[in-house]
């Protein structure tokens with residue numbers, strides 16, 4: 213158990229063992245849970261199945277953290293960054309959907325479960341399964357202060373320990389706004405930066421920018437300020453930069469196409485290709501007038517570059533709802549960037565990435 217845990221909502225340090233344990237009641241309020249005299253583990257575990265701990269150090273309403281958030285040492289906090297409609301929510305849903313594949317996880321020596329069981333089940337039921345099973349697109353994320361999107365515990369048999377991992381998916385509009393509060397950036401252990409090829413001039417159409425994604429700059433500057441890295445060339449923050457929506461690129465682009473030829477599940481678990489993929493994605497972006505999108509790769513260390521498609525093909529809009537025209541979406545290469553981040557954060561063996569994979 214970590215002695216103190218940083219609350220990702222307000223950045224205050226929470227004395228974990230002393231933080232109040234509560235249950236949520238039906239109207240969203242909290243009720244204290246106290247272990248009864250002589251209550252055995254099984255009965256207590258049953259009562260605390262959906263328990264939370266409170267961060268009460270901030271002003272106003274206490275922040276509700278998953279009950280076991282601080283039970284496994286310092287939690288990992290992973291955020292997804294990119295401008296509005298870059299494809300962050302689809303990418304995160306595709307990534308987290310892959311983590312429910314017990315067989316693939318066991319090949320990596322990982323066991324994955326919900327840390328906040330209620331939130332995890334709700335996210336899978338309302339977002340991930342309709343997306344992966346029924347081809348239902350995901351709505352834009354409302355602009356507002358970041359909340360937990362999902363929280364997992366991960367047992368890594370190769371590293372011989374457990375991790376609490378929290379994911380934050382924030383609206384691109386909010387991220388790109390200098391004045392909007394994004395406190396979890398101060399606690400972030402790793403970030404996924406989503407490059408939207410449709411915003412790069414000349415890649416999928418004649419419109420678009422040549423200067424990069426404004427949300428990348430805002431986020432990198434905020435982190436530098438929050439953590440005292442201003443004036444330093446590199447920031448010690450693992451980052452995976454993902455060229456998303458690659459289904460729109462691959463058929464015309466040699467550097468992209470080669471990564472989509474082998475779609476076997478085994479290939480996606482193999483981190484030895486990350487170095488070569490990073491080189492190709494770097495060459496691709498820098499040769500196509502998209503150097504601006506390489507900012508996270510240049511600033512964050514270690515960092516990797518990837519190609520991925522969360523949907524496999526474009527969605528169509530029917531009666532205001534985005535749907536797959538083929539009945540279902542087929543994410544491609546969405547797991548590998550997350551596994552690369554896991555390796556950079558020590559959930560998987562960092563040496564799996566190879567010596568020079570990370571910049």
Ligand SMILES: Nc1nc2c(ncn2[C@@H]2O[C@H](COP(=O)(O)OP(=O)(O)OP(=O)(O)O)[C@@H](O)[C@H]2O)c(=O)[nH]1
Nearest residue numbers: 296297298299300301302353383384457521522523
């Ligand atoms: N062709 C294609 N379209 C995609 C892909 N991923 C997402 N999209 C489309 O991109 C649009 C935006 O996706 P979102 O995941 O909602 O984008 P976001 O970055 O979460 O946007 P905000 O929540 O507004 O910040 C949707 O219309 C998706 O259908 C992909 O891999 N390929």
Ligand SMILES: [Mg+2]
Nearest residue numbers: 300301352353
């Ligand atoms: Mg979103």
Ligand SMILES: [Zn+2]
Nearest residue numbers: 219222267275
């Ligand atoms: Zn707090």
